[in-house]
Structures are given as C-alpha cells and as structure tokens.
Amino acid sequence: MPERPQSDRTMIEINGVTRSYGAIKALDDASLSIREGEFFSLLGPSGCGKTTLLRMIAGFDNPTSGSISVGGQPMEGIAPNRRPTNMVFQSYAIFPHLNVEQNVAYGLKRLKLQGAEEKRRVEEALAQVSLTGLGKRGATELSGGQRQRVALARALVMRPKVLLLDEPLSALDKKLREQMQVELRRLQQAVGITFVLVTHDQYEALAMSDRIAVMFGGKIAQVASPKEIYQRPVNRQVADFLGGMNFVKAEVVEENAASLVVDTLGFGRIKTDKPKAFARNGGGATLGIRPERLRVLWDNATAKFEVAGKVVERHYFGEITHLIVEIPGLEKPLSVTETNDFGADDIPVGAPIRLAYDPEALVAMAD
Amino acid sequence: MSGRRRVLSGGWLSAYAFLYIVFLYLPVIFLPIFSVNVAATPKFPLTGFTLQWYQDLPRTPALLDAAWNSLVVGVSASVLATVLGILAARSITRYRYPGRRAISGLIMAPLVLPEVIVAISMLLVMLQLGLSLSLFTVVLGHVLVCIPYSMTVLTSGFEGFDRSLEEASADLGESAFGTFRRVTLPMVAPAIISSLLVCFTISLDEFIIAFFLTGTEATLPIYIWGQLRFASKLPGVLALGTLLLVASFLLMTVAEILRRRAARRTQNEGGLYA
Numbered sequence: 001m002p003e004r005p006q007s008d009r010t011m012i013e014i015n016g017v018t019r020s021y022g023a024i025k026a027l028d029d030a031s032l033s034i035r036e037g038e039f040f041s042l043l044g045p046s047g048c049g050k051t052t053l054l055r056m057i058a059g060f061d062n063p064t065s066g067s068i069s070v071g072g073q074p075m076e077g078i079a080p081n082r083r084p085t086n087m088v089f090q091s092y093a094i095f096p097h098l099n100v101e102q103n104v105a106y107g108l109k110r111l112k113l114q115g116a117e118e119k120r121r122v123e124e125a126l127a128q129v130s131l132t133g134l135g136k137r138g139a140t141e142l143s144g145g146q147r148q149r150v151a152l153a154r155a156l157v158m159r160p161k162v163l164l165l166d167e168p169l170s171a172l173d174k175k176l177r178e179q180m181q182v183e184l185r186r187l188q189q190a191v192g193i194t195f196v197l198v199t200h201d202q203y204e205a206l207a208m209s210d211r212i213a214v215m216f217g218g219k220i221a222q223v224a225s226p227k228e229i230y231q232r233p234v235n236r237q238v239a240d241f242l243g244g245m246n247f248v249k250a251e252v253v254e255e256n257a258a259s260l261v262v263d264t265l266g267f268g269r270i271k272t273d274k275p276k277a278f279a280r281n282g283g284g285a286t287l288g289i290r291p292e293r294l295r296v297l298w299d300n301a302t303a304k305f306e307v308a309g310k311v312v313e314r315h316y317f318g319e320i321t322h323l324i325v326e327i328p329g330l331e332k333p334l335s336v337t338e339t340n341d342f343g344a345d346d347i348p349v350g351a352p353i354r355l356a357y358d359p360e361a362l363v364a365m366a367d
Numbered sequence: 368m369s370g371r372r373r374v375l376s377g378g379w380l381s382a383y384a385f386l387y388i389v390f391l392y393l394p395v396i397f398l399p400i401f402s403v404n405v406a407a408t409p410k411f412p413l414t415g416f417t418l419q420w421y422q423d424l425p426r427t428p429a430l431l432d433a434a435w436n437s438l439v440v441g442v443s444a445s446v447l448a449t450v451l452g453i454l455a456a457r458s459i460t461r462y463r464y465p466g467r468r469a470i471s472g473l474i475m476a477p478l479v480l481p482e483v484i485v486a487i488s489m490l491l492v493m494l495q496l497g498l499s500l501s502l503f504t505v506v507l508g509h510v511l512v513c514i515p516y517s518m519t520v521l522t523s524g525f526e527g528f529d530r531s532l533e534e535a536s537a538d539l540g541e542s543a544f545g546t547f548r549r550v551t552l553p554m555v556a557p558a559i560i561s562s563l564l565v566c567f568t569i570s571l572d573e574f575i576i577a578f579f580l581t582g583t584e585a586t587l588p589i590y591i592w593g594q595l596r597f598a599s600k601l602p603g604v605l606a607l608g609t610l611l612l613v614a615s616f617l618l619m620t621v622a623e624i625l626r627r628r629a630a631r632r633t634q635n636e637g638g639l640y641a
Contacts (some may be wrong), residue, residue: 017611024467053543058538060537080534080537080538081537081538081539081540081541081542082540083549085538086538086539087534087535087538089531089534089535090531091529091531093531093532093534095535095536095550097553097554106536106539106541106549107539107540107541110539110540110541110545111540133591140631154535154539155538155539158539158540347614
C-alpha cells in the first residue's frame with residue numbers, strides 16, 4: 001500500500017500545557033503540534049505524562065495552564081461528549097451488558113440516524129476491523145484481540161477527527177500485538193483519521209508512527225520521525241529508552257553551528273552533526289553508536305573505519321548474537337549485535353576481534 | 368497458602384462433612400415433616416399425612432394481618448436500606464479518602480453487635496425522640512440491621528466497576544444522565560435487586576428488634592412467638608414456619624445468583640486488565 005500523503009494542516013495544537021497535582025507536575029509546559037492524518041505516538045516510561053496528555057485531549061482531564069485545540073477549535077470548557085475525538089481505552093471498556101453490534105452502535109444512538117443507515121455504518125465499522133459476522137456475539141464471549149477490535153470499531157464508527165489510543169496493545173500477547181501493530185497502521189492509512197497513540201513500547205511506536213514524541217518526567221524530550229528518534233536521539237535518556245546504545249566519551253576539538261569535530265580514544269577523530277540541544281560539558285561530549293551499527297570484520301577483511309578489541313561475553317538470541325567487546329582505551333566495553341548468517345554465534349569468548357563502523361553512525365548527544 | 372489441594376485418603380473427612388451438614392440442617396427438616404403430620408403434637412411416630420394446617424392458615428385473620436405488616440415492613444426496610452447501601456457502597460468502592468476503612472467497618476458493625484443490645488438501645492433512642500412505637504419504628508430498626516447485608520452485596524457488585532466504562536460512554540457522546548441510564552444502571556441492577564431481596568428476607572425473619580420496637584402491630588415472627596403459648600396452635604406455627612423457610616431460601620438463592628451475575632459483569636470479565 002502506498003503511504004498516504006501527509007497533510008500540512010494542523011489537527012491538534014498543544015500550547016504550553018501544564019497539569020499539576022498539588023506540587024507534582026504530571027505535565028510540564030508541553031507544546032506539540034500534530035498534523036491532520038498523522039499517526040502520532042506519545043512514547044515514554046510510566047509516569048512521564050503521556051496518558052495525562054491523551055486524557056486532556058479527550059477531555060477527561062483539564063490543563064492547569066496552557067491550551068489545547070482540535071481541528072482549529074479551542075477545547076477549553078468542552079465536555080468529552082462534545083469533542084470531535086474518540087478513544088480506545090486501555091481496558092477497552094467494552095460494555096459488558098451489550099453485544100458487539102450494540103457496543104459499536106452505542107454512540108450512533110445519539111446521532112439519531114435512520115435504522116438502515118445505522119446498521120450500514122455498524123457493518124462498515126465491523127468490516128474495517130475484520131469482525132464481520134460477530135455482531136450478535138456477547139461482549140463476555142470475546143477474546144482479548146476481539147475486544148480490542150470492538151473498541152476500535154466503536155470509536156471509528158463515530159468518524160472522529162482524531163482517534164486516541166491508550167496503550168491499546170499492552171494487554172495482548174506478543175504475537176497478536178505484532179499482528180495488530182501492522183493492522184492498526186494499515187487501518188489508519190485506509191481511513192486517514194489522525195491517530196494519537198500512547199505507548200511505553202518503543203518498538204510499537206517505531207513500527208506504527210509517522211512521528212513520535214518521547215516524554216520523560218512530564219516534559220517532551222524530542223519530537224521526530226521514528227528513524228530520526230532512533231538514529232539521532234537528542235540525549236542519553238532518549239537514546240537509552242529506544243534500545244541499546246554504546247556511549248563513548250569524546251573531547252571537542254572544533255565546534256561550529258552545524259557540526260562538531262571530536263577526539264575519542266577508541267574511534268579516533270570524528271566529525272559529526274551537532275544536535276540541537278547540544279550542551280558543551282567543559283571540553284567533553286558524549287557520542288553514541290547503536291550495537292547493530294558495529295559490524296564484525298571476518299578473517300582478512302578490512303574497512304576504512306575499524307576498531308580492534310577482544311570478545312569478553314557472547315549471548316545467543318536465535319537470529320542474532322550479542323557480543324560484548326573490550327576496546328583498549330574505552331572505559332566501557334562495546335555492545336555489538338551481529339546477525340548469525342556468518343557464524344557470529346561461534347566466535348569464541350576471549351578471541352581478538354575487529355569491528356567496522358560508519359563514522360556517520362556515531363552521533364553526538366546532550367547528556 | 369499453598370495452592371495445591373490434597374485429596375484426603377479415607378472417608379473420615381467426608382464422614383465429618385456429612386455429620387456437619389446433618390447437625391446444621393436436621394432441626395430444619397423436622398419443621399416441614401411435622402407440619403404435614405395429623406397429630407397436633409410434634410412426636411414420632413408420625414400419625415398420617417395432612418395439609419389441613421396449611422389450609423387453616425389463610426382463615427386466621429391475625430395471621431393475615433401479621434403477614435401484611437411483615438410485607439409492609441420488609442418492603443420499606445429493604446428499599447431504604449438498599450438506597451443507603453448504594454450510597455455507602457459507591458463511596459467505598461469509588462473514592463479513596465481518610466477513614467474509609469473505619470467507616471466501612473462501622474457500617475458493618477451491626478452484624479456482630481448483640482441484637483438484644485441494639486434493640487434496647489434503639490428502643491431508648493426512639494422513646495427519647497418521642498416516637499411512639501409502631502411499624503415505622505420497626506422499619507427504622509430493620510434498616511439498621513439490613514444495611515450491612517445490603518452494603519456487602521452492593522460492594523461486591525460495584526467493586527471493580529471499570530470507571531472507563533462511564534468515560535467511554537461520555538466519549539461516545541452520551542450525557543451524564545444518559546450514561547447513568549444506559550451503562551451504570553443496567554450494570555448494577557442485578558446487585559441492587561439482590562440487595563433488595565436479601566434485605567427483605569432479613570426483615571421478614573427478624574424477631575428481636577421487631578419485638579422491642581413494635582407497638583400493637585405484630586410482624587410474622589412476633590405472631591409466631593405469640594402462638595407458641597398455645598399447644599393446639601403449634602401445627603399452624605409449623606406450617607407457617609415451613610412457608611417462611613421456603614420463601615427465605617428461594618429469595619436468598621435468587622439474590623445470590625443475581626449478586627454473582629453483577630459481580631461477574633463489573634469485573635470486566637475475560638479481558639486482561641493491565
């Protein structure tokens with residue numbers, strides 16, 4: 001399926017929103033702009049404020065200060081039942097006393113549609129989530145995955161401007177979760193509705209989103225595409241949250257508006273893009289390289305950029321092997337993940353090893 | 368607790384369980400047996416089968432009055448206790464506030480207070496308030512003893528009521544009243560009916576408080592108590608007792624079925640709740 005072209009129009013505008021509970025700030029001066037038709041994820045550990053933000057968009061909570069608008073309309077003072085948003089709850093919140101059809105038609109009752117029109121929209125929504133034929137099934141007779149689909153259909157049938165999803169996949173087992181990630185993305189592309197997803201699962205966010213906002217402690221740390229978030233995290237916290245990262249201490253040799261030249265003990269002199277939030281720590285800086293961007297050099301192969309060291313640990317993970325490699329001069333050993341097609345799973349612990357890298361993969365970041 | 372259940376070898380445990388049940392229910396079994404016996408004195412051997420004692424019941428005006436009084440008291444007390452129980456159970460299951468557990472404990476206390484003491488205290492209070500004893504004072508007394516039961520039943524029905532159900536309803540455009548009508552009420556209705564039935568049954572069978580707080584109007588248990596003075600009236604009492612027993616048993620069974628249904632509903636069944 002071709003990617004849906006992105007609109008430039010703003011759907012959700014979050015402007016300096018703070019939410020305090022007494023002395024605690026669940027959300028601290030967050031500003032964000034989400035585009036129409038975008039699949040946007042709020043990613044962060046529990047307690048980072050992502051759910052608070054989502055609930056404020058839905059209207060279940062109100063900002064202590066700042067403003068939220070949806071579709072150009074300020075949301076202040078507008079109750080949840082009058083907002084152009086619909087939500088898929090973490091617990092799904094399927095009405096247990098109603099069957100699938102009645103659940104999906106719940107919100108349509110208020111719209112006073114003709115009987116046939118209502119039925120058509122329910123059928124259409126059930127088809128969108130592949131539940132055709134299960135309309136008469138009781139809410140208590142559904143599996144976890146089916147409940148999730150009912151919750152989705154019940155929200156989609158309202159044709160909202162924005163669909164809010166609160167950790168919708170966290171209750172599913174791994175296999176179903178991965179399948180639903182693909183389906184959710186496909187569904188979003190098909191209906192073209194703006195999706196805002198809250199998740200603590202970085203892979204989920206990376207796999208589904210057009211853009212991600214990474215949040216820590218009530219603040220938005222970085223907003224960017226999945227690729228940029230993963231490859232160019234602005235700080236160590238973001239880097240760490242999105243998977244393994246080797247941190248390398250460096251000495252700044254030269255600094256200008258867009259780039260940095262640094263000296264490292266293991267990797268020598270590197271020229272790298274300067275991150276926006278880069279703060280010079282005296283003469284020092286931190287570089288990071290993902291474990292899969294270090295490749296094992298076999299036999300006599302050479303690379304333009306390489307480091308040599310010794311394998312100190314080896315962990316087998318089926319399709320990949322995880323090596324811990326000590327490099328002379330580096331204070332911490334490097335993590336390396338290598339696919340197993342050339343026998344990385346047979347490299348003996350204690351063996352000398354050479355690793356190739358692309359200097360582009362070494363990114364400078366704020367601490 | 369170890370999760371494994373061991374199967375006891377030998378029949379000792381089953382024998383014990385059997386005796387236990389016999390001890391509990393044997394006296395109760397005598398009631399229906401003697402109520403269809405021809406002889407007026409409850410003695411073995413039985414002298415023959417008759418339904419005469421049952422047929423006599425509707426021909427006793429005092430009994431019909433007592434039955435009507437019990438019905439009035441039972442309905443009033445169960446409705447009042449259930450309304451108060453709903454408020455208490457909702458507050459206890461929905462909100463967190465200091466003293467919540469203490470309050471819940473205090474509401475449950477009448478369950479374990481000696482009933483005679485409760486009855487005497489209530490009598491004193493009623494008289495101090497200048498209320499003359501009547502069925503109304505009995506209703507007040509019964510509300511007090513019913514609330515713990517009502518709250519237990521309703522708490523189990525409300526507990527785990529997923530608040531996001533009400534939020535989902537609002538999210539789908541429904542007003543606060545519409546949400547109450549279309550989501551909250553249908554979900555807790557079984558628990559409410561169950562509470563009404565339990566309270567009615569308790570009130571129907573309650574003797575001590577009714578005895579202390581009633582004026583000249585007798586409820587069924589008080590009527591039975593009065594009849595016990597006359598040996599010749601005993602078979603009628605046994606017949607009436609049997610009917611009360613059956614009615615209580617049926618009401619409690621229905622109430623328990625409804626309570627379980629309500630509890631199952633609100634527990635957001637089947638779904639993993641992360």
